[in-house]
Amino acid sequence: MTQTTTGQRLYKIGEVAEDVGITQRTIRYYEELGLLGADRARLKGSHRLFTDADIARLRELVRLRNLLGLSLDELTQLAEAAHVSQYLRVRWESSTEDAERTEIIEAAIPNVERQLELVHARQRSLAEFEAELTDKLARMRERLSALEQQ
Amino acid sequence: MTQTTTGQRLYKIGEVAEDVGITQRTIRYYEELGLLGADRARLKGSHRLFTDADIARLRELVRLRNLLGLSLDELTQLAEAAHVSQYLRVRWESSTEDAERTEIIEAAIPNVERQLELVHARQRSLAEFEAELTDKLARMRERLSALEQQ
């Protein structure tokens, strides 16, 4: 029962790995590349502890990798765009709680929008490919039935 | 002006590579893996010559690789399924011209169908991902506007 002061559940790497369906090595590697938040403080001695947000992030990364075929390098670039703008703004006006939250959300939105763009682009390419395959199949079937009834 | 006895246009590897948008090395590598028809006879001395069908095949391979992220190993398996059934059948009944054509088309259809299945599966995954991203974006925008007007 590991918990933060805010009562958040925390997970160790083995749990996370099994949950997300990747290896511990992959998680450490992604962390090393900075794909998980920059300064993920290692609580409790030297064992890494992950939040639900970390797990969600990992799932997101895996999907971007698997579905869109993005390289880890491209994934870091996607992440940087969001983090840079986030930290620049937080520094600029971090007075009230609400203001800070606003900034964080404002910074995160373009990142999600970018991901959606990538998904849509891939969907268009796939639709095109699908159309060609469907056409091809139809033509083959036509020829076949033409041959069969001589 | 290289031509076969049937009057088909033939291309050399440099032409093909530029046309398809890959390197000569990649083409030779794919050939080595058996991704282009098994026994592509090397006409005219030792220079490879490619048909329009070969070029179409290469484009197909590149798309399956890029859009679906299939490994070259998976691509060979996809190809084998078609070729095996094709050669088995050709041997069984290769009497008339029409019968042979019929067999070839019959053998090729499942391959295209399999490709379509893969495309559809990927489309479903992408649609799911898209829905989640859209939801996420909507929720973020709601929170943002709620914060902005206090």
Next chain:
DNA sequence: CTGCTATCTTACGTTTACGTAAGGAACAGA
């Protein structure tokens, strides 16, 4: 405190998918 299991770092190994260089034939045009 002890023993057992999970994690840690370090670092070399591995696979995939080609890149690239070397030395030598084969073409295509003049």
Next chain:
DNA sequence: TCTGTTCCTTACGTAAACGTAAGATAGCAG
């Protein structure tokens, strides 16, 4: 026939994305 370009094979090199083994440390159960 000469020559510059294109292609050939052979073979070692490489980047990405982890795999894997070793030896040490941390955390938990009794």
